[in-house]
Amino acid sequence: xxxxxxxxxxxxxxxxxxxxxxxxxxxxxxxxxxxxxxxxxxxxxxxxxxxxxxxxxxxxxxxxxxxxxxxxxxxxxxxxxxxxxxxxxxxxxxxxxxxxxxxxxxxxxxxxxxxxxxxxxxxxxxxxxxxxxxxxxxxxxxxxxxxxxxxxxxxxxxxxxxxxxxxxxxxxxxxxxxxxxxxxxxxxxxxxxxxxxxxxxxxxxxxxxxxxxxxxxxxxxxxxxxxxxxxxxxxxxxxxxxxxxxxxxxxxxxxxxxxxxxxxxxxxxx
Numbered sequence: 072x073x074x075x076x077x078x079x080x081x082x083x084x085x086x087x088x089x090x091x092x093x094x095x096x097x098x099x100x101x102x103x104x105x106x107x108x109x110x111x112x113x114x115x116x117x118x119x120x121x122x123x124x125x126x127x128x129x130x131x132x133x134x135x136x137x138x139x140x141x142x143x144x145x146x147x148x149x150x151x152x153x154x155x156x157x158x159x160x161x162x163x164x165x166x167x168x169x170x171x172x173x174x175x176x177x178x179x180x181x182x183x184x185x186x187x188x189x190x191x192x193x194x195x196x197x198x199x200x201x202x203x204x205x206x207x208x209x210x211x212x213x214x215x216x217x218x219x220x221x222x223x224x225x226x227x228x229x230x231x232x233x234x235x236x237x238x239x240x241x242x243x244x245x246x247x248x249x250x251x252x253x254x255x256x257x258x259x260x261x262x263x264x265x266x267x268x269x270x271x272x273x274x275x276x277x278x279x280x281x282x283x284x285x286x287x288x289x290x291x292x293x294x295x296x297x298x299x300x301x302x303x304x305x306x307x308x309x310x311x312x313x314x315x316x317x318x319x320x321x322x323x324x325x326x327x328x329x330x331x332x333x334x335x336x337x338x339x340x341x
């Protein structure tokens with residue numbers, strides 16, 4: 072895939088102020104509402120027969136691949152301080168149909184809020200390796216839950232005009248509407264914009280989503296921080312993450328991408 076909006080390709084040569092201005096421009100172009108070319112109920116769901124199960128490698132029991140959209144998981148690993156490997160895993164009907172990876176320089180150090188400028192080059196290189204065209208992508212990182220409403224899922228989603236969701240492990244900004252501790256599996260808590268976010272105060276910019284939880288009262292799993300990237304609403308983003316969960320904390324697309332990133336890192340070597 073090539074960028075639909077090349078003006079938004081991450082450019083590490085920009086100053087910090089220029090990067091932040093670009094993010095505001097991206098946020099203005101982003102669509103934080105459902106604009107999907109498929110029925111959300113077909114994403115990662117078991118078929119009506121109820122027989123499909125996802126195994127450890129993401130494989131299922133087959134079926135007509137045309138019945139469901141192509142769902143992509145995207146994750147990164149670092150070879151060293153200067154190189155990142157991006158891993159992309161495409162799934163359809165619960166089966167992995169393609170895995171690709173690419174290596175690119177990171178060029179800038181980690182700066183909170185500017186992750187896409189550090190990892191975007193490797194991600195874009197990975198998209199160029201794909202032979203299939205995804206219908207939606209799950210990113211390891213934030214979408215609208217971002218100071219300027221343009222986390223990595225929004226940045227890449229808008230650049231490619233691809234429906235996208237950000238799945239983060241910690242809250243970058245915003246305020247939960249209520250406590251997120253000890254949530255039951257399947258529960259969610261809205262995350263609202265506050266003074267740190269460019270959206271109006273109180274705007275729901277994502278959710279804390281409890282994709283998995285222990286039965287024991289003495290053990291707890293922290294929720295995922297899920298936000299819309301592009302062409303997906305905050306509510307649907309949370310729905311899809313739960314629909315794609317298969318007994319693990321991470322939804323299958325990003326879980327398998329995370330595994331593949333580690334595998335690709337070993338293959339590429341140092």
